[in-house]
Amino acid sequence: MAEFPLDPMLSKMIVASDKCKCSDEVISIAATLSVGNSIFHCPKEKQVHTDNTQLNFQTGNVGDHIALLNIYNTWKDVNYSTQWCYENFVQVRSMKRARDIRDQLERLLERVEIEITSNPADLVSIKKAIASGFFPHVARLLKNACYRRIKHPETAYLHPSSGLAQVSPKCVLYHEIVLTAKEYMRNVTETEPKWLAQIAPHYYQLKDVKDSESKKMPRCQTTSTEYCI
Structure with missing residues (x-):
């Protein structure tokens, strides 16, 4: 490296x-x-x-x-x-x-x-190669179109310029986060949680990537005004 x-x-x-x-x-x-x-x-x-x-x-x-x-x-x-x-x-x-x-x-x-x-x-x-590099930057979809990082409590949204902004995949990885009125993930790709324990076993355990669809997920805080950069 x-x-x-x-x-x-x-x-x-x-x-x-x-x-x-x-x-x-x-x-x-x-x-x-x-x-x-x-x-x-x-x-x-x-x-x-x-x-x-x-x-x-x-x-x-x-x-x-x-x-x-x-x-x-x-x-x-x-x-x-x-x-x-x-x-x-x-x-x-x-x-x-x-x-x-x-x-x-x-x-x-x-x-x-x-x-x-x-x-x-x-x-x-x-x-999978991309995920091998950006495994810390993985977030899971919450209930109201925002995402929360799997290993951290921070939440963010797909950047409006992303090709996935209207799709909202269940799990994504991102290149970087930019901050305007909200935190936006930029350069985003859909990923599979099950890959993470294989790619980065030193960082993720099975309990971290276990599907949580059946669990009650919190909603993100929203603001009345959104900005695109």
């Missing part, structure tokens, strides 16, 4: 991708997550078009991490076209930075003897 100049959770995700046989996909996700808050350019006068374009990368409610992978792969397929970025409201500078980071990560994989493997159709393996 120390060989990668990234946040430790991203580094752990990459190391785990070796066992999951999806290192090629995971370094693309890590690169796009490393360039900043959003790779999209959202002009107010074209907000509807921007929203529809973003949803095109979320086919099947795949989650935000897989959507980032889809964006990067599509950009690669069109030969890193600047025009494609303009047409899809994607920031050219961010994508070029992501490509540079990805190239560096690919070289580092060779140094640490992690084989570059690709399995784009196996979304479960990709999600």
Whole structure:
């Protein structure tokens, strides 16, 4: 992990991708997550078009991490076209930075003897690799569309820009939390609680991830005004 100049959770995700046989996909996700808050350019006068374009990368409610992978792969397929970025409201500078980071990560994989493997159709393996890095950032759905972290009492909401915001999966992992009028989870992917005890037995016990649907869950505190960033 120390060989990668990234946040430790991203580094752990990459190391785990070796066992999951999806290192090629995971370094693309890590690169796009490393360039900043959003790779999209959202002009107010074209907000509807921007929203529809973003949803095109979320086919099947795949989650935000897989959507980032889809964006990067599509950009690669069109030969890193600047025009494609303009047409899809994607920031050219961010994508070029992501490509540079990805190239560096690919070289580092060779140094640490992690084989570059690709399995784009196996979304479960990709999600398990992501969960291996971000296992502390797992939250379970409460009764009124907000989430509570499994190991901590903090609550948060899916960021409105998330492709899963209208779906509200039962259990999610997130890249980061941003604070406005509420705490929002940004870059979110659905995950399975049963994976956690396997991926991080030092952190989760079976009682932590046991399905609690039958238990009475508290409601989150809400405010009358919501803000999107």
